[in-house]
Amino acid sequence: MHRRNFLVAAAAAAGMAGLPPRIGVLPRQTSLVKPRRLAPGDAVALVAPASATFETMDLDIARESLDALGLKVVVGGHLLDRHGYLAGQDRNRAGDINRFFADPAIRAVLPIRGGWGSSRLLPYLDFDLIRRNPKVVLGFSDITALLLAIVARSGLVTFHGPNGVGRWDEFSVGWVRRLLFEGEVVTMVNPRERGEFLAQTEHRIQTITPGVARGRMLGGNLTVLTAIIGSPYLPHWDGAILFLEDVGEDIYRVDRMMTTLKLAGILDRIAGFVFGTCAECEPGSGYGSLTLEEVFADHVRPLKIPAWRGAMIGHQAPQFTIAEGIPVEIDAGAGRIRMLEPAVV
Numbered sequence: 001m002h003r004r005n006f007l008v009a010a011a012a013a014a015g016m017a018g019l020p021p022r023i024g025v026l027p028r029q030t031s032l033v034k035p036r037r038l039a040p041g042d043a044v045a046l047v048a049p050a051s052a053t054f055e056t057m058d059l060d061i062a063r064e065s066l067d068a069l070g071l072k073v074v075v076g077g078h079l080l081d082r083h084g085y086l087a088g089q090d091r092n093r094a095g096d097i098n099r100f101f102a103d104p105a106i107r108a109v110l111p112i113r114g115g116w117g118s119s120r121l122l123p124y125l126d127f128d129l130i131r132r133n134p135k136v137v138l139g140f141s142d143i144t145a146l147l148l149a150i151v152a153r154s155g156l157v158t159f160h161g162p163n164g165v166g167r168w169d170e171f172s173v174g175w176v177r178r179l180l181f182e183g184e185v186v187t188m189v190n191p192r193e194r195g196e197f198l199a200q201t202e203h204r205i206q207t208i209t210p211g212v213a214r215g216r217m218l219g220g221n222l223t224v225l226t227a228i229i230g231s232p233y234l235p236h237w238d239g240a241i242l243f244l245e246d247v248g249e250d251i252y253r254v255d256r257m258m259t260t261l262k263l264a265g266i267l268d269r270i271a272g273f274v275f276g277t278c279a280e281c282e283p284g285s286g287y288g289s290l291t292l293e294e295v296f297a298d299h300v301r302p303l304k305i306p307a308w309r310g311a312m313i314g315h316q317a318p319q320f321t322i323a324e325g326i327p328v329e330i331d332a333g334a335g336r337i338r339m340l341e342p343a344v345v
Contacts, residue, residue: 032325033156035108035134037183037344040070042107045100046164047076048087050142051115053165056080062112062164069173071108076100079112086117093117094124101126101133108180112164114141119224122146122233127153136180136344139163141247141315144220149233151218151325157343160220160243160313161321171318179321183344188320188337190312204310205335208296211306213272214340217328219243226257229264237269241330241337243322245276245314251289254281258299267299272306272330274337276313306332 038044044066046059053059059080063073076096081088100106111118122145131154137147138159147158159180162172178184190203218235219225222244228234246254261267275296283289290298292309300307312320323343330337 031155033131033134033154034343034345035136035157038071038107038136038180042071043074043105044071044108044110044136045074045076045096045103045106046079046110046112047093047096047100048079048081048113049093049097049111049121049146050087050117051085051113052082052087053080053112054082058112058165062110065168066110066164068168069176074100074106085115086120090117090121091124094121097121098124098126098129101130101135104133106135108136108138110137110164111139111143111146113166114139114143114163114221116142118142118145119228119231119233122149122228122231125149125153130154130156138176138180138321140166140245140319141221142224144224145228145233147220147324148218148225148228148235152233152235155325157326158324159321159343160324161319167317167319169317171312172321175319175321179323179343183342185339185342187339188311190310190335203312206293206309207332207335208273208300208307208309209303209305210333211272212329212331213241213306214327214329215239215241215271216325217241217243217322217337218324219274219322220245220324222246222254222257223249226260229260229266235325237266239271240269241272241274241328242266242270243274243276243311243313246278246281247315248280249278251281251283251292251295254278254292255290255295255298258295262299267303270303270305272332273300273303274307274311274313274330275309276311276319277316278314279316306330308332308335311335311337 078088078092218240219242326343327340
């Protein structure tokens with residue numbers, strides 16, 4: 001995926017001396033709105049905000065996975081549409097989402113996949129309708145644009161976790177159940193198993209700066225987030241815990257996007273930083289590239305805030321489910337995320 005640089009307009013007076021103006025908008029009502037917890041028998045709507053679903057088998061897999069959770073699946077009218085690489089026209093994709101939020105029988109709206117396209121339909125979403133009819137919205141990757149826009153414009157808590165055709169492994173399903181069905185106030189820590197090895201080789205964390213911090217958990221896919229900087233669809237970052245992940249990016253692109261976050265004033269406002277996985281984000285052969293470790297040393301360590309990388313968040317299964325907008329406490333030395341209140345009612 002090719003990236004573009006976005007310019008952020010500078011204001012004559014910023015809210016904080018020496019910093020750019022705040023990015024994003026507050027919802028008309030600043031209080032959080034929480035969706036009702038899910039229960040077996042609830043109806044969940046499958047929608048397609050982003051890339052087209054080319055194989056009907058993908059729909060079968062998503063339906064069977066949600067059936068296994070005890071949910072009744074309703075398919076959006078435009079789910080299998082196609083407009084080039086997109087799942088139909090922008091207005092139609094957004095229209096499915098608006099209709100399902102207006103339907104009192106639907107308890108969750110679940111994108112079937114990511115890819116590209118969620119940002120294109122943001123101007124067509126009815127955020128007042130979404131706030132008045134809170135429902136679970138769950139997804140990751142390109143769905144980051146949808147999750148953050150809903151938090152910013154309606155105050156509704158959203159969830160960074162499996163897409164409809166995502167990886168419904170035992171670990172990931174367990175976190176979906178605990179947050180969305182049981183309404184638990186969970187603590188997330190990577191497993192510490194060594195397996196057959198003398199030292200742990202998988203799911204390791206790397207502390208960038210030790211310490212403990214509290215704030216609203218906000219973030220998602222790095223590429224998608226930076227692509228909507230300067231738009232009215234990002235929340236305020238003051239005191240937030242920023243979490244990020246990505247996949248298939250050259251290191252220089254990650255460096256460029258972290259630089260964008262810095263220049264936009266976002267990094268200077270957050271209270272903590274968590275990076276998940278970045279599959280296929282290697283320096284490549286030979287010399288001349290920074291490593292991810294060096295990129296975070298350049299951009300995150302100077303912030304002197306609690307920060308670590310390696311959290312089980314992102315494109316690599318298994319994955320935690322993260323509640324966007326919910327206050328948490330993080331411990332960067334332990335690699336721990338502790339929710340401070342439930343995400344559902």
